[in-house]
Amino acid sequence: MSVPPEPRRRRQSRLIAFLRIAGAAAFVLAVVGVCVPGNAGRSAALLAIGVLVLAPVVRTGWLAVRWWRRGDRGFALVAASVLAVVATGALVAGV
Amino acid sequence: MVSLWEIAGLAVVASAIGAVGGLGGAVLLVPALVLAGLDPEAAAPLGLLAVAAGSLAASPTHLEQGLVHHRLGLTLEVAGGSFAVLGALVSEAVSDTALTWVLVVTALVAAVAGGFRQGLRNRPMSAFSAEPPGEWPGTLGGAYSRDGHVVPYRARRLLGGLGLVSAAGAVAGLAGVGGGFLKTPAMSEVMHVPVKVAAATSTFTVGITAVAGLAVFAGQGRIDLVPGASAVVGAMVGGAVGARLQDRLSPVATRRFLAIVLVAVAAALIVQV
Numbered sequence: 001m002s003v004p005p006e007p008r009r010r011r012q013s014r015l016i017a018f019l020r021i022a023g024a025a026a027f028v029l030a031v032v033g034v035c036v037p038g039n040a041g042r043s044a045a046l047l048a049i050g051v052l053v054l055a056p057v058v059r060t061g062w063l064a065v066r067w068w069r070r071g072d073r074g075f076a077l078v079a080a081s082v083l084a085v086v087a088t089g090a091l092v093a094g095v
Numbered sequence: 096m097v098s099l100w101e102i103a104g105l106a107v108v109a110s111a112i113g114a115v116g117g118l119g120g121a122v123l124l125v126p127a128l129v130l131a132g133l134d135p136e137a138a139a140p141l142g143l144l145a146v147a148a149g150s151l152a153a154s155p156t157h158l159e160q161g162l163v164h165h166r167l168g169l170t171l172e173v174a175g176g177s178f179a180v181l182g183a184l185v186s187e188a189v190s191d192t193a194l195t196w197v198l199v200v201t202a203l204v205a206a207v208a209g210g211f212r213q214g215l216r217n218r219p220m221s222a223f224s225a226e227p228p229g230e231w232p233g234t235l236g237g238a239y240s241r242d243g244h245v246v247p248y249r250a251r252r253l254l255g256g257l258g259l260v261s262a263a264g265a266v267a268g269l270a271g272v273g274g275g276f277l278k279t280p281a282m283s284e285v286m287h288v289p290v291k292v293a294a295a296t297s298t299f300t301v302g303i304t305a306v307a308g309l310a311v312f313a314g315q316g317r318i319d320l321v322p323g324a325s326a327v328v329g330a331m332v333g334g335a336v337g338a339r340l341q342d343r344l345s346p347v348a349t350r351r352f353l354a355i356v357l358v359a360v361a362a363a364l365i366v367q368v
Contacts, residue, residue, distance in 0.1 A: 023152050026148065029324075030331070053147065081173045085172075089179070
């Protein structure tokens with residue numbers, strides 16, 4: 001009888017996949033931003049920066065939701081608080 | 096005038112060093128860009144873009160190795176981030192020169208504390224040999240893999256760590272730097288978290304800090320897109336290289352590397368005074 005796989009070994013596989021895709025997208029868009037002149041290049045560069053900004057926000061939000069669902073409520077609130085601090089900082093700066 | 100190739104090249108080096116030591120790298124990249132001839136007003140956003148890109152590039156490798164402790168990083172980031180916002184709000188009332196010297200002294204103290212420490216605090220335990228590397232749910236403890244052995248650890252002195260990271264956040268907000276170079280020593284030397292876990296966790300949190308800073312620069316219209324994209328390209332290469340390099344270094348070598356980089360950071364800060 002085979003041993004069932006340890007579930008925690010794959011616990012962050014979706015997060016890793018998401019970060020790989022986001023990283024690849026940001027890299028390709030940034031290369032296009034550097035190599036392609038004009039508005040197309042500038043738009044690609046803007047999108048690359050957008051991916052960079054969104055990735056850690058999505059990651060933290062994903063962790064908050066995951067921990068909340070699994071009953072790790074204290075740390076879910078900590079993750080939500082970090083997002084609140086980031087949003088407050090951006091608002092205070094006038095964005 | 097600094098070329099796009101120069102920006103990308105400097106970003107590769109700064110992000111690789113940042114990913115190994117959990118520093119982010121802006122504190123190295125920005126002075127380097129200024130020394131290369133870029134206006135400081137333009138260099139600062141490029142530094143944060145490199146931090147965000149390096150953090151994203153290093154994350155998959157660090158996660159696969161079970162080195163990132165999200166719960167610890169986010170717990171510290173609440174305090175550090177809050178005080179960074181407060182620091183930024185009162186920054187105009189404080190002397191830049193005095194702040195820079197505070198950062199210089201802090202970096203040198205952290206370098207001495209980590210660089211001269213001998214031995215390892217966390218030892219492999221056979222009882223944990225079946226434990227997968229990673230953080231333990233609901234706690235500030237976890238395990239990581241070192242030379243084929245599983246090493247359990249637990250963050251100690253949480254209040255001390257929170258206090259130090261809060262102070263680092265306030266100083267960072269006041270001085271306009273990311274503060275990553277203070278978070279890794281705080282976790283490693285004060286909270287007794289293994290230096291590789293501390294560096295990987297810090298690399299994650301500096302990405303969040305960079306987002307807040309980038310939002311500020313975007314609001315001020317200070318992000319130049321094409322040089323920014325060039326910094327992103329370089330930093331993504333450097334971040335991926337740095338994460339793999341860290342995997343090959345022993346904890347003691349990582350600590351010594353970090354100490355050397357902290358001395359370089361102190362030198363870079365002095366150049367800016």
